[in-house]
Amino acid sequence: MVPLKEIRRISEYEWEIPQSYRPDMRGAVHIFATRRLLEEISGDKSLEQAVNSTTLPGLVGNVLVMPDMHQGYGFPIGGVAATRYPEGVISPGAIGYDINCGVRLLATQIEHKAVQDWLGDLALALNQHCPSGVGESGAIRMSEAELEKVCVEGAHWTQKKGYATEMDVRRTEETGRVEGADPSHVSKRAKDRGRPQLGTLGAGNHFIEVDVVEQVFDAQAAQAMGLQEGNLAVQIHCGSRGFGHQICTDFVHEFQSVVKRYQIKLPDRELVCAPLDSPEGQSYLAAMRCAANYAFANRQVLAHNARQAFEQVLAGKVKNWRLFQVYDLAHNIGKIEQHMVDGELITVCVHRKGATRAFGPGAPGVPAEYSKIGQPVLVPGSMGTASWVLAGTQESMERTFGSSCHGAGRVMSRSQAKKMVRGENLRKELVQRGIHIQAGSLAGLAEEAPQAYKDVDDVVKTVAGAGIANKVARLKPVIVVKG
Amino acid sequence: MAKQMPCNPTGQPVWYEREEDLKRTGYREIEHTADRELEVWAPDMAQLLETAAHGMYAVSGARARDAASQSRTITFQAEDPETLLVTFLTELLYILEIEKIVFEEFQIHETDDAWQAKLVGKPLASLEKEIKAVTYHKLEVRQSEQGLKVNIVFDV
Numbered sequence: 360m361v362p363l364k365e366i367r368r369i370s371e372y373e374w375e376i377p378q379s380y381r382p383d384m385r386g387a388v389h390i391f392a393t394r395r396l397l398e399e400i401s402g403d404k405s406l407e408q409a410v411n412s413t414t415l416p417g418l419v420g421n422v423l424v425m426p427d428m429h430q431g432y433g434f435p436i437g438g439v440a441a442t443r444y445p446e447g448v449i450s451p452g453a454i455g456y457d458i459n460c461g462v463r464l465l466a467t468q469i470e471h472k473a474v475q476d477w478l479g480d481l482a483l484a485l486n487q488h489c490p491s492g493v494g495e496s497g498a499i500r501m502s503e504a505e506l507e508k509v510c511v512e513g514a515h516w517t518q519k520k521g522y523a524t525e526m527d528v529r530r531t532e533e534t535g536r537v538e539g540a541d542p543s544h545v546s547k548r549a550k551d552r553g554r555p556q557l558g559t560l561g562a563g564n565h566f567i568e569v570d571v572v573e574q575v576f577d578a579q580a581a582q583a584m585g586l587q588e589g590n591l592a593v594q595i596h597c598g599s600r601g602f603g604h605q606i607c608t609d610f611v612h613e614f615q616s617v618v619k620r621y622q623i624k625l626p627d628r629e630l631v632c633a634p635l636d637s638p639e640g641q642s643y644l645a646a647m648r649c650a651a652n653y654a655f656a657n658r659q660v661l662a663h664n665a666r667q668a669f670e671q672v673l674a675g676k677v678k679n680w681r682l683f684q685v686y687d688l689a690h691n692i693g694k695i696e697q698h699m700v701d702g703e704l705i706t707v708c709v710h711r712k713g714a715t716r717a718f719g720p721g722a723p724g725v726p727a728e729y730s731k732i733g734q735p736v737l738v739p740g741s742m743g744t745a746s747w748v749l750a751g752t753q754e755s756m757e758r759t760f761g762s763s764c765h766g767a768g769r770v771m772s773r774s775q776a777k778k779m780v781r782g783e784n785l786r787k788e789l790v791q792r793g794i795h796i797q798a799g800s801l802a803g804l805a806e807e808a809p810q811a812y813k814d815v816d817d818v819v820k821t822v823a824g825a826g827i828a829n830k831v832a833r834l835k836p837v838i839v840v841k842g
Numbered sequence: 843m844a845k846q847m848p849c850n851p852t853g854q855p856v857w858y859e860r861e862e863d864l865k866r867t868g869y870r871e872i873e874h875t876a877d878r879e880l881e882v883w884a885p886d887m888a889q890l891l892e893t894a895a896h897g898m899y900a901v902s903g904a905r906a907r908d909a910a911s912q913s914r915t916i917t918f919q920a921e922d923p924e925t926l927l928v929t930f931l932t933e934l935l936y937i938l939e940i941e942k943i944v945f946e947e948f949q950i951h952e953t954d955d956a957w958q959a960k961l962v963g964k965p966l967a968s969l970e971k972e973i974k975a976v977t978y979h980k981l982e983v984r985q986s987e988q989g990l991k992v993n994i995v996f997d998v
Contacts, residue, residue, distance in 0.1 A: 403875045430875045432979030432995045456975040456997045493969045551940055562972050563998060601939055604974040604997075608932055611978060615925055628924070628978035772873040773998070774855040802970060 361406040366390070366397070372825035375421075376410060383626065384413040387421045391764075391825050396426050396817060399770055403430040405437070411626045412440050416634075417447020419700055419707050423759050425714050426821035427768030427813060431455075433629030436713035436769075439762045442635070444695055444706040448623070449640050450632035451614065451647070453710040455691040456607040458647055459654030460565075460598030461532075461715075462737040462765075463662055463687035464748065466585040467592060467669075468679045471571040471837065474591070477672050478569070478795050482838045484668035485567055486797035489661050490559045491842035493799070497558035499660065506554050507542040513652030514659050514687075522663040524684075530726050531687040532716060535655035537694075540648035546609050549646075553602025553653060558660035562799065562842035564807055565597040567665060568739070570746060570834035580732040580750050580831040584685045592834055593682055594739055594746060595661050598691065603650035610643045635708055644693070651692055658687055685748070686735035690715045690765035697723075698760050709760045717751035717763035717828050725751075736828050738819060741767045741812035742804075743789045745835050747819045749828035763828040764819070767812040776811035777802060789839070797840045807841070856880070856900035858893075866988045869897035878973075878996045885989035887923060888950040891930050891959070894994060898931055899944060901996055903970025906944040911962050914943070919956040923983035926957065927992065931976040942966040973998055 367375045369389070374397055376388040388409045390397060400406065405428045412422045412434050419441045428437030433452035442448055474481075490497050501509070509516045514535020517523040528534050542550075560567065570592045575581040586592065599606075614631035617639045618624075623632065633640035666682050673680035693710050700707075709716075718725050718734040725734045733750035740746045744767070755761050771779075782801025785808050789796050798804045822828040859868030865885040872879040880897045884890040916933055920926035937943050945963035952958075974997040983992045 405875075432877060432977040432997060436876060452977075452979075493972045548936060552936075605936075608975050611975075612925070612928065612932075615978070616921070628981060631978070769876045772875055773878065774871060775873060800970060 361410060363401055372821050381410055384410060385418040386413050388413060388424060389421045390424045391821055392426045393821055396821060400428055405430045405435040408435040409438055411630060412438055412453060414625055415440060415442055415448055415450055415632060416623055417442040419443050425764040426818045427764045427766050429769045433627050434712050438712050439714045439760060440710045441707040441760045444708050445636035447635055447708060448632035449635050449643060449693055449708050450630055451607050451610040451643055452629040453712055454693045455712045456604045457598035457691055458603035458607060458650035459689040460691040461654060461689040462739055463595040463658045464685040464737050465593040465662060465682040466685050467590055467682055469591045469677050470589055471591055473677055474673060477676060478837055481672045482795035482797050482840060484672050485665060485840045488664040488668040489567055491799060493562045493842060495559045496555040499557045501554050503550055506550055509656050510542040510649035510652055511540050512536055513655040517656050517659040523659045527659060527684045530684040531655055532689055537648045537651045539645060540652050541645035542649050544642045544646040545606060545649050549602050549605035552605050556600040557657055559600060560597045560661060560842055561600055562803060566839060566841040568594045568836050569838035570594060570836050572832050573835045574833045576830040576832060583728055583732050584735055585683060586748060586832045593665055595658050596739055597658060599650040599654035602653050606646045606650045647693060651689060688715050688737060711762055713765050714762050715765045716761055717755040718761045719751045719753040719756045722756060736763050738764055739766050740815035741809045742807045742839055743794055743836060744809045745815055745833050747833055748831040750831050752826060752829055754826040755828060759827050764822050767815040767818060769811055770813050771811040773806040776808050777805045780805045780808040780810060794836050795838045799842045856897060867893050869893055878998050879993060881993050883986060883988050883991045887990060890990045891927060891950050892948040894927060894931060895934055902973050904938060904944045905967045906946060906964035907967035909965050911964055912943055914961045916959050917956050924981045928976050928978060935973055971998055
């Protein structure tokens with residue numbers, strides 16, 4: 360555990376564990392947090408894991424930790440680390456098993472007050488249209504050849520199949536297709552696990568949520584995103600399912616011997632890595648991109664299914680029941696990007712694990728309609744609490760490799776949450792607050808109780824205060840669907 | 843080793859211990875903010891693998907259906923005990939997801955150049971928790987007074 364006395368205050372919202380803290384560090388750790396958030400996480404291992412992450416060869420600048428940080432395995436959740444391309448390393452454990460776990464936000468022109476009587480039906484329809492739960496399979500049956508097309512084309516595959524509009528694809532990080540994906544680097548096991556699961560939500564903290572836009576903080580940005588106070592919006596949170604889990608498992612296993620081959624010494628075996636320009640590093644990059652594209656396609660199919668649920672319940676009852684894409688982004692991924700470091704434009708591999716890309720106004724890769732306001736940053740809160748829509752800033756480009764927070768961040772273990780909260784009581788409490796719940800497991804519901812998470816408003820206050828994202832809108836939930 | 847180990851249908855932390863000829867075998871759950879961590883102990887490597895497998899099934903809340911048993915023999919090898927453990931548990935997770943089999947009986951032994959596990963299991967009835975992976979995070983099989991001990995973090 361890193362003692363608080365070793366942490367230097369830079370500002371109200373930024374703290375530093377200096378490189379001198381431990382001799383094997385290749386950079387400092389910069390933590391974005393209020394004093395309270397910092398004290399809250401000092402009890403777990405997230406800061407020690409952040410220090411360990413600074414030992415990755417080729418690290419550029421500092422390891423950054425977002426205010427929603429918490430202990431993970433190897434690399435902390437909420438961590439961002441950039442390594443120099445191509446001589447630095449790529450670490451599968453610093454991206455995570457759920458490759459391209461991410462969030463999609465869809466906006467509507469449906470007024471909440473006009474559809475309150477049908478929200479129960481809508482919750483049920485969303486649950487029926489969007490398969491969720493442990494080990495659940497989807498309705499799409501794919502051959503291995505078709506899966507390989509999904510790996511390479513991502514969201515563009517869904518567009519060809521009629522699951523996506525041109526706007527959906529345009530308003531997705533990397534247009535839902537990361538270049539350089541090569542399924543020949545993906546094991547048969549991963550393909551076997553991936554084939555039946557496209558279009559499924561999974562379980563754990565994954566969800567579909569219908570929200571009301573409660574308050575707009577930046578009228579210009581909200582207008583560009585189509586977010587209007589009092590209207591419904593939909594969030595989809597999930598990733599690459601067993602396909603991504605297996606790809607990460609395969610490479611963490613393989614890299615156990617690769618680090619010996621390249622004489623890389625690390626304080627934790629979960630941080631194993633390979634030089635980006637090595638055959639092993641290139642192989643992981645090509646396979647990881649397949650999982651990233653699979654996840655973009657997965658959320659797109661779920662969005663298509665959510666549209667069907669909205670149509671089934673609301674067609675004929677409201678004038679316009681359509682869902683249109685605000686944005687879709689990854690929060691577990693490794694990306695090759697260019698950033699200005701010490702006045703020099705360099706190419707780096709940005710590892711984001713439980714952190715989102717938050718590119719500022721004018722940055723390459725941001726859809727034209729958002730180029731003036733910055734890329735939308737989606738920050739789902741814990742179940743039953745608020746979520747936020749933010750926008751990337753010039754400061755996030757300069758200070759955090761264009762990155763920001765990804766959610767509320769856990770503070771309590773799952774078993775502790777279940778000791779404190781009974782799933783049935785939580786369900787009743789949420790229903791009393793006007794939230795319609797469809798959950799596969801009451802124990803699973805209790806694990807995700809709001810008490811187990813930080814206050815998302817504190818997290819957002821920190822990133823906004825630090826200048827690495829701007830507040831656009833706050834959402835509050837009316838329907839939660841989870842496995 | 844008992845054929846049937848306790849699961850966690852109530853979602854409480856999993857725990858199991860038994861003693862035979864003063865040799866202790868068991869597992870207990872350690873609090874972890876986001877994932878699930880088990881401490882596992884056993885007199886030797888074969889029993890450590892078996893106990894860890896039971897513990898992993900308990901964490902996932904995997905329950906077998908009352909149906910005809912199925913047998914399987916798997917062979918696996920690794921450079922060190924930690925990799926051996928991850929390889930074995932990862933194999934069981936894969937079989938659980940793809941073939942939907944929960945193993946209840948284990949005969950594990952080391953051969954000249956590998957390890958072999960003869961497994962008997964039943965079809966999966968229900969699963970509480972999806973385990974994404976068995977991680978190497980701070981994984982170290984260490985000697986203890988009772989034999990071997992290891993802490994395993996599962997990504998859930």
